[in-house]
Amino acid sequence: YEKELKRLSNLDLIGQMAAGISxxxxxxxxxxxxxxxxxxxxEEFDNDNDYIDIMIEELDRANSIITxxxxxxxxxxxDLQMLDLNAIIHDITPLIxxxxxxxxxxxxxxxxxxxxxxxxRNEIRQLLVNLYRNGLEAMYEGKVLSINTYKEDxxxxxxxxxDQGEGIRPxxxxxxxxxxxxxxxxxxxxxxxxxxxxxxxxxxxxxxxTGSEGTTFLVKFKI
Ligand code: ADP
Ligand code: MG
Numbered sequence: 001y002e003k004e005l006k007r008l009s010n011l012d013l014i015g016q017m018a019a020g021i022s023x024x025x026x027x028x029x030x031x032x033x034x035x036x037x038x039x040x041x042x043e044e045f046d047n048d049n050d051y052i053d054i055m056i057e058e059l060d061r062a063n064s065i066i067t068x069x070x071x072x073x074x075x076x077x078x079d080l081q082m083l084d085l086n087a088i089i090h091d092i093t094p095l096i097x098x099x100x101x102x103x104x105x106x107x108x109x110x111x112x113x114x115x116x117x118x119x120x121r122n123e124i125r126q127l128l129v130n131l132y133r134n135g136l137e138a139m140y141e142g143k144v145l146s147i148n149t150y151k152e153d154x155x156x157x158x159x160x161x162x163d164q165g166e167g168i169r170p171x172x173x174x175x176x177x178x179x180x181x182x183x184x185x186x187x188x189x190x191x192x193x194x195x196x197x198x199x200x201x202x203x204x205x206x207x208x209x210t211g212s213e214g215t216t217f218l219v220k221f222k223i
Contacts, residue, residue: 022066033059061186068190080118080202085149085159085221086111088124096132096147104141112150114157117221123198130191131161131217137184138165138215155223162216173210195219 033056040052089111100107128147135145143164152158168176175181177196182189199206199219207218 019070022070026063026066029059029063057186061188065188065190068188068194080120082116083119083121083124084116085114085119085124085157088119088121089128089147089149089159092125092128095129099133100136100145103136105136105139106142106144108144108146110146110148110150112148114149114151115223117157117202117223119202120198123201127195127198127219128159128161130195131219134191135161135163135165135215135217138163151223152220157221157223159219159221160216162214164214166214167212168208168210168215173208176208 036052036056036059040056089109093109096107132145132147139145145164146160146162148158148160148162150158150160172183177192178189179193180189195217196206203222205220207220209216209218
């Protein structure tokens with residue numbers, strides 16, 4: 001038992017160090033990015049602009065990996081409160097709508113009457129953001145993303161995020177949630193892993209239905 005406690009506090013320490021190191025790595029990266037932008041503006045370097053763009057993109061990718069990693073650390077001790085899931089969705093609706101319209105995609109909401117649930121607001125927000133972004137990224141312009149909540153039965157509330165993308169191939173499906181697994185050029189491969197961790201802390205399950213008409217992520221909360 002004592003060993004276990006010691007192991008846990010060591011883990012804590014490692015987590016704190018990792019968070020500290022992440023911040024420290026970010027500062028020099030920001031400096032390098034700034035100078036790269038300056039170089040890009042100078043005419044004599046015009047020919048190399050492609051390389052500089054790639055360097056900036058790669059820095060941004062490294063930066064978003066750190067952001068997602070830090071968000072994972074922050075939410076390790078999750079305190080849960082009786083909250084209205086629909087209200088959390090409502091809060092970030094403007095963000096979702098801006099993202100969708102920037103990509104020329106449509107959003108549909110159908111939030112039904114559901115009981116309050118034991119939730120951590122920030123974590124549920126993060127879960128929702130990760131799922132809706134994946135949904136938008138999976139679709140062509142003009143397609144519709146649906147975000148719904150409903151009571152499945154007396155014991156279960158469902159949050160569903162349904163896209164009209166091309167579906168997920170079996171070999172990709174197998175690897176979902178594996179840290180850093182991505183099929184996107186600028187992906188981090190951390191989004192779904194974070195969703196699974198958040199669902200687990202809420203005692204919720206994530207189910208995936210996928211086919212040629214699109215993909216639905218169902219988050220099933222126990223009432
Ligand atoms: P990222 O979005 O950075 O690639 P994620 O962990 O969010 O990382 O997703 C991992 C992979 O899962 C994606 O690269 C994509 O191949 C697949 N994926 C996730 N959501 C969907 C979706 N709604 N439709 C199709 N593929 C998806
Ligand atoms: Mg993602």
